[in-house]
Amino acid sequence: MFILEYKLRGKESQFRAIDESIRTVQFVRNKCLRYWEDNKGVGQKDIYKHVTALRKEFSFVKDLNSTACQQACERTWTAILKFYTNCKNNIRGKKGYPKYSKRTRSVEFKKSGWKLNHDTKRITFSDGKNIGELKLIGSRDLYYFQEWQIQRVRIVRRADGYFVQLILKLDPRDITPQLETTKKCVAIDVGLKYFYSDSNGETVECPKYYRQSEKRLNKLNRRKSRKFVKGQKQSNNYQKARKKYAKGHLKASRQREEFAKEKALRLIQSNDLVAYEDLKVKNLVRNKKLAKSINDVAWSLLRKWIEYFGLKYGRLTIAVPPHHTTSDCPNCGKRVKKSLSTRTHVCDCGIPVLDRDYAASLNILKKATSGHGGSWSNEILDLNAWGDSTSILVGSNTCQGKLSH
């Protein structure tokens, strides 16, 4: 199971509708539990029938999407089953008698009641609770997976807002061919000088055509602008220039896509884990002065494909918070501030002078393998299985522990 989470943006009235849905879920769950308590020998089928009855009796239950009702009932049933199993196996101490819920925080839909719009990154809930269309906030775009791979959609209420979780199941056929375990992991840092540097001390250069096509595009764009006449129908020459420019764009973007794809595939094939920075925050810092377009586009493409191939081949990909990765010493952890022009990492702890990006990638690897939060949910990754950070030695690339999913 993979879970992708986005924050939801919407109107106050929509959030009230979510609250109302969650309340109904809780109502259904507790009603099912009561039904089981009150009637001896109730089985799963009886409880399902009871939900149908509830939908007839209460209009607000009927308003909730039927799969969400089912899901609420299934949860109760799972709790009951767990209790039965514990009793049967004679577990010592508490048997986990199912409890009435007081603080339900989520509502879960199966395959109906919602619709994703991939282009606008919005999700619409269409049952009688009138939640309507909500905007998804989050850096992952929705093209990594097909809609049929979404098994369930869950809305979760938290202290800081409402979130939606897309719960994806990958068909084993999608994950083939399975790759052999490599016992290696790598972290990459996207620098300015290189396309990226990795924690093995290797660097990948930006291909020359990145710059070339940029130049060419600028030229085409200028030519197009020269032919543009304000306030009247554009000439054939303008249309020609416009088409040329558009084609140039397409060509350049395909080249970039191919390059990123190739590099990403290689990283995924030769490592069990690929770590990188969750770069949003860093962008803000870096972009102030620097020619951002090339690096940003290149990076987001690379990340997209790393995550795509990671899913496809069942490898771990971890995005770590980018704070201090360039300043901290990968050996002793001391914070060594660097200006943008400082190309090396120097520390008095005895570590040899390192390239700045190399040092950063070592920090990223350390963060990813020591369990300090990746962007995947912990339900998927047991990060601790990778051992603590001391097992990662500067300059070495041996991962201890094993893959946990």
Ligand SMILES: [Zn+2]
């Ligand atoms: Zn140090």
